[in-house]
Amino acid sequence: MSQNHYQVLGVAPSAAAADIKRAYRRLVVRYHPDKHGGDARYEDEFKAVALAYRILGDPGRRATYDFQLQQAARRAEEARRQQQQRPVSQHVYGVPMPPPAPLRTRPPAGSRERHYQRIPQQRARFNARDWGLTLLFLLGIGLFSFAVKVTMDRVSANRNYDDGLRAYANGNFAAAYAFLEETLHFRPDYAPALRRHGELERLFEHDPAAARADFRAALRQPQPRRVKAQVLYHLGRCETALGRPADADLRYSQALQQDSTLSAAHLARGRGRLLDLNNAALALTDLSTGLAQRRRAAAPTPWSFVQLRGVALAALGRYAEARTDYFNTLQANPKDGRTHFLLGRLAAHTGDSTAACEFYHRAVNLGYDYARAAEQECR
Missing domain, CATH: 1.10.287.110 (DnaJ domain)
Known part of the structure; x- marks a missing residue:
């Protein structure tokens, strides 16, 4: 060995x-x-x-x-041990002998002595373990099918969302709306699609109620603070369009809590506080803040809000500052009849009826019909 x-x-x-x-x-x-x-x-x-x-x-x-x-x-x-226990008679020169034939003590039994019993067939029965394995197998199939469906829905939703964004950027709003509809069909809780869909509902479908539902659904999903501020701002615009100024003011305030640099929210809240809530002091603060933020960002000046700030200043009796805002607006847009009308009202408040009548006349000539009644009083 x-x-x-x-x-x-x-x-x-x-x-x-x-x-x-x-x-x-x-x-x-x-x-x-x-x-x-x-x-x-x-x-x-x-x-x-x-x-x-x-x-x-x-x-x-x-x-x-x-x-x-x-x-x-x-x-x-x-x-x-097996070699030692093997009988010697079974080995001839090391070759095993075949086993001896069985010893018979009597002839085989006849047919009468044989007793045959029918073995009853047993029906297969499921025990608790079999039922558990079957249910586990079915549950596995169900979970696998659900995972496949969720994955395919997510892939389809992402593809439709990307197509919708491209159509939105190209100005094809009808196609963008259709793609976003498909996206929300596969993923109803997809916050970016809800936000874009709500924007289209408000701006192009002119359906503020449907847009509000989209924005509320988007707010239920976790989002960055700046994105959440944008959604709250759009929700406030929907509330304004639906004639709910107090709710709109609340949404604008919530948006500014998320992002205090959102000038659009400052300007929208200022307009609502001036025109709907009749709070000229708070409106003046918001309008001034929003315009200052726009100026620091080197963004184009929204002259309509400069005009609104002049209205707030006039309501607070600060006529000289209001006149400055009106003339700055008029310099940017000389054919704005509403600015001429506001200058006429400002002249009337300061007792200059001649100047007031002249501004009313110019406003009417520029197509601002609201000044017609005031012009007729001058005659």
């Missing part, structure tokens, strides 16, 4: 790791081919020593090798 690794190193199977390492170093020096002029016998011994140490020097490999030795020893012992 070939030696095992312990025998190659000359150590016991219970030897410690240090003893194994020490034996390996000794044998490596003894059998190294350089010391024996390249003799093949010593080279084979050297390789055997190296292989033995690679197995026994590693704790994991040694444990596996010990287990294999134990299994081999057990199999050898079992074979030896």
Whole structure:
């Protein structure tokens, strides 16, 4: 029999790791081919020593090798025991003999002695474990189908949303509206699509109620503060269009809590406080803040809000400042009949009836019909 690794190193199977390492170093020096002029016998011994140490020097490999030795020893012992227990008569020159024929003590039983019983068929029944596995399988199929549907809906929604944004940017609002409708069909809670859809509902479909529903749905989804401020601003515009000035003022205030630099919210809240809530002082603060923010951002001046600030100043009795705002507006748009009318009212408040009548006349000539009644009073 070939030696095992312990025998190659000359150590016991219970030897410690240090003893194994020490034996390996000794044998490596003894059998190294350089010391024996390249003799093949010593080279084979050297390789055997190296292989033995690679197995026994590693704790994991040694444990596996010990287990294999134990299994081999057990199999050898079992074979030896079976060899000893086998009758001698069954071996002829080492060749096993066939087993002897069974000894019969009587003839086989006849047909009358044989009793046949019908084995009843048993119907297969589901036990609790079978039902549990079946339900688990069906649940797995359902979850897989749901995951596939959610994934496909999300992919379709994203594709339609991208197409809608491109159409929106190109000014094709009808196509953008259709693409966003498809997006919300697949993902009803997709906040960016709800926001764009609401903008189209308000600005191009002229349906502030439907737009308000979209913006409210968008607010139920987590969004960055600046985006949320934009949504609240648009929601305030919808409330204004629906004749709900107090709700609109609340939405504008909420938008400014999210983003105090949103000039559009300042201007819209100022207009509502002036024209709907009759609070000229608060309106003046909002309008001035919004216009200052626009100026700092180097954005175009919204002259209609400069005109509204003049109205707020006039309502507070600050006529000189109001006149400055009116003339600045008139300089930007000389044919604005409403500005001429407001200058006429300002002249009337200051007691200059001649100038007032002249401004009313100019307003009527520019097509501002609201000044016609005031012009007739001058005659």
